[in-house]
Amino acid sequence: MINRLYTVSATLTAVIMATSEQEAEIRFKSNFGEIKDQPIDAVADEEIRTEGDLPDEWTVDCLPYGPRDNALTIGEFLDVPPPLVVRDTKTVDMFAAPGEKATAA
Incomplete structure (x- = not known):
């Protein structure tokens, strides 16, 4: 099933x-x-069936109630892609030690 x-x-x-x-x-x-x-x-x-069908308080990051061994979030179950993470490479130098040049990962 x-x-x-x-x-x-x-x-x-x-x-x-x-x-x-x-x-x-x-x-x-x-x-x-x-x-x-x-x-x-x-x-x-x-x-x-879609993210739009979720009640207002629920998001794709929530775990649905069900079997205790479930580890899938609602988004993973619905196959909703995770939000795109945009890395800011312009401020990387502010985390470098004084005199050290930071490198973007």
Whole structure:
């Protein structure tokens, strides 16, 4: 079987007693340790095929959740080339010891 990347949405519902919606959200977050034991509904939304399919918080440098032995970043999995590293050869002399001529690598 071939592994693929998917976005998955989860819904966790809790009943919170509070004086306002804002307080209810705060109490939900502060009690999340207990609330997370409730059943969670999870739905696979869509397959991720390109970098543009990633949710806003995710980048190609992230490791996807999955098998513990996975060492591929999302970018490596999608075969996205790494960003081009441009080496500045004009400032190489500023790192040379006094009296020593620096050489570009």
